[in-house]
Amino acid sequence: MTKVSTVIKCMDFRQNGFFKDWLKSIGAENSDIISVAGSVKELAGENSELKEWILDMIAISYNAHDSREMILTNHSTCGAYKIDDEEEEKAVQIEDMKKAEGLIKGRFPDMEIKKYWLKLDGDHHHSDNIEFISVD
Numbered sequence: 001m002t003k004v005s006t007v008i009k010c011m012d013f014r015q016n017g018f019f020k021d022w023l024k025s026i027g028a029e030n031s032d033i034i035s036v037a038g039s040v041k042e043l044a045g046e047n048s049e050l051k052e053w054i055l056d057m058i059a060i061s062y063n064a065h066d067s068r069e070m071i072l073t074n075h076s077t078c079g080a081y082k083i084d085d086e087e088e089e090k091a092v093q094i095e096d097m098k099k100a101e102g103l104i105k106g107r108f109p110d111m112e113i114k115k116y117w118l119k120l121d122g123d124h125h126h127s128d129n130i131e132f133i134s135v136d
């Protein structure tokens with residue numbers, strides 16, 4: 001059986017050119033990609049409707065494709081977060097990824113969850129490179 005992973009990423013276009021190669025490099029080339037503004041922001045937030053909507057998509061990947069690996073990502077200079085200081089943005093996003101991890105683990109206890117913080121070089125309109133940083 002093909003190993004399938006489920007990815008949550010921000011919709012930000014600057015990641016597009018890098019993302020598939022990176023997934024392949026970490027053994028996750030077969031991924032269902034949930035691409036929404038701010039990535040895990042809504043999973044960590046207070047809007048239960050949006051939270052459930054994302055959890056429903058994870059459930060489809062889990063049930064239809066037998067995904068048992070989740071990859072959570074957030075990235076620097078994210079327009080959905082609007083935090084100017086990079087260290088602060090990173091800290092807030094890592095906190096959100098941990099909240100999302102707890103929520104996902106509660107629903108899907110046998111999901112293995114990996115977290116990455118992506119540092120984009122450039123500005124809001126282009127990125128020349130992305131550093132993919134694993135988060136514990």
Ligand SMILES: [Zn+2]
Pocket residue numbers: 010011012037038039075077078079080
């Ligand atoms: Zn973003």
